[in-house]
Amino acid sequence: MARSQAKDHDDKRKTILTAAAEVFASRGIVGASMNEVAQACGISKANIYHYYTSKNDLVFDILDNYLGTLRDRICALDLTHPTVEPLHLLTKEFLLLYEGMDNEHKIQTEGLALLSAQQQSVLKGYQREMVAVMDEAVRNSAPATFEQCSTKCRQVSMSVFGMLNWFYLWQPNATKAQRIDYAATIAELTLHGVKGVSIQHEQTG
Amino acid sequence: MARSQAKDHDDKRKTILTAAAEVFASRGIVGASMNEVAQACGISKANIYHYYTSKNDLVFDILDNYLGTLRDRICALDLTHPTVEPLHLLTKEFLLLYEGMDNEHKIQTEGLALLSAQQQSVLKGYQREMVAVMDEAVRNSAPATFEQCSTKCRQVSMSVFGMLNWFYLWQPNATKAQRIDYAATIAELTLHGVKGVSIQHEQTG
DNA sequence: CCTACCGATCGGTAGG
DNA sequence: CCTACCGATCGGTAGG
Numbered sequence: 001m002a003r004s005q006a007k008d009h010d011d012k013r014k015t016i017l018t019a020a021a022e023v024f025a026s027r028g029i030v031g032a033s034m035n036e037v038a039q040a041c042g043i044s045k046a047n048i049y050h051y052y053t054s055k056n057d058l059v060f061d062i063l064d065n066y067l068g069t070l071r072d073r074i075c076a077l078d079l080t081h082p083t084v085e086p087l088h089l090l091t092k093e094f095l096l097l098y099e100g101m102d103n104e105h106k107i108q109t110e111g112l113a114l115l116s117a118q119q120q121s122v123l124k125g126y127q128r129e130m131v132a133v134m135d136e137a138v139r140n141s142a143p144a145t146f147e148q149c150s151t152k153c154r155q156v157s158m159s160v161f162g163m164l165n166w167f168y169l170w171q172p173n174a175t176k177a178q179r180i181d182y183a184a185t186i187a188e189l190t191l192h193g194v195k196g197v198s199i200q201h202e203q204t205g
Numbered sequence: 206m207a208r209s210q211a212k213d214h215d216d217k218r219k220t221i222l223t224a225a226a227e228v229f230a231s232r233g234i235v236g237a238s239m240n241e242v243a244q245a246c247g248i249s250k251a252n253i254y255h256y257y258t259s260k261n262d263l264v265f266d267i268l269d270n271y272l273g274t275l276r277d278r279i280c281a282l283d284l285t286h287p288t289v290e291p292l293h294l295l296t297k298e299f300l301l302l303y304e305g306m307d308n309e310h311k312i313q314t315e316g317l318a319l320l321s322a323q324q325q326s327v328l329k330g331y332q333r334e335m336v337a338v339m340d341e342a343v344r345n346s347a348p349a350t351f352e353q354c355s356t357k358c359r360q361v362s363m364s365v366f367g368m369l370n371w372f373y374l375w376q377p378n379a380t381k382a383q384r385i386d387y388a389a390t391i392a393e394l395t396l397h398g399v400k401g402v403s404i405q406h407e408q409t410g
Numbered sequence: 411c412c413t414a415c416c417g418a419t420c421g422g423t424a425g426g
Numbered sequence: 427c428c429t430a431c432c433g434a435t436c437g438g439t440a441g442g
Binding site: 028029030031106109110113114152154155156158159161162163164165166167170182184185186188189190191192193194195196197198 | 231232233234235236311314315318319357359360361363364366367368369370371372375386387389390391393394395396397398399400401402403
């Protein structure tokens with residue numbers, strides 16, 4: 001039953017991943033001990049080191065799974081649908097993907113800083129791809145406005161990420177309905193708002 | 206020269222405050238040792254404990270000074286000026302107050318979690334007062350829209366905070382000009398955006 | 411304002 | 427010769 005053992009192995013890694021994210025989120029990554037993580041998993045600390053070579057490798061695996069999944073799902077979206085507004089689709093998808101992921105979301109910043117340059121570049125690559133998708137959706141929402149000033153386009157897409165990523169702080173453990181509702185607010189705020197954004201006359205002098 | 210000694214004492218506390226914020230921001234509060242903080246200040250670790258009784262007291266003093274100053278300045282604003290749009294004034298003031306405060310801003314979340322309930326309530330009080338000012342500015346920007354649905358008003362003011370507080374992540378060490386420019390983008394995006402926000406029919410059914 | 415230390419606990423690994 | 431685990435403890439260093 002080699003297959004079954006391998007499956008157990010993967011299942012256990014996933015269990016550690018989720019439990020560790022919760023411990024890290026509540027006590028901080030540096031502040032939490034591997035013993036606390038082990039206790040939350042119901043296993044010994046030594047057992048964790050059978051699955052992960054170090055605390056940092058565990059942190060990387062949490063963020064790699066989280067951001068990698070986000071990236072995959074966001075990049076798989078079809079934003080060319082004739083009737084569905086791309087920005088609406090995007091904000092809704094993000095907030096629904098964030099559901100149940102408050103812990104992973106929360107430890108992003110502290111975690112990234114702890115990792116090696118190589119590990120950081122992998123995770124930042126995921127983030128960059130998602131920013132690119134957002135950037136294009138924002139640009140397409142008002143092409144005439146943004147072709148004159150890419151600075152404004154970046155400001156708007158970063159504004160959307162600000163709204164999305166601030167959400168868990170004032171609405172932790174939000175329901176699906178709350179997420180869908182707020183996603184609509186962000187999209188409407190942005191789509192109507194871009195009409196009022198004044199463009200810098202970069203070539204004026 | 207008792208006065209002069211007291212002045213030196215306060216000056217030194219301020220020096221420690223700034224240096225500690227930088228060390229905490231770059232290595233994390235839990236991850237940074239008091240020896241590292243002392244080295245950054247050019248004094249001994251024991252000397253720091255002459256000014257602060259504990260690491261947490263130092264953390265509290267950093268955040269108390271930072272958020273207290275923000276609160277004072279935001280609450281002192283006159284938002285009834287006949288020609289200046291309140292939301293424009295508010296976003297500009299926030300981003301200018303954030304200038305040079307990236308470190309303090311960054312350690313807010315980790316710091317708050319480390320403090321006692323009593324200390325937390327002081328800092329959260331500052332935050333609550335600032336949220337109230339923002340809430341009123343947003344509400345007044347479209348009274349007819351928001352009197353039907355306070356949920357939407359909260360969503361919009363939290364969106365503004367999301368945009369403001371996300372700024373340092375994609376524009377660290379931004380200049381005054383960049384801050385003023387982005388403050389205008391946030392205000393315009395929001396003021397024009399609220400016209401497009403659809404209201405839930407809470408009483409329908 | 412410093413050197414010299416402490417109780418405790420850290421991340422990680424030994425033997426079996 | 428392997429993987430999957432555990433009780434006990436390693437060398438170093440943290441806050442104070």
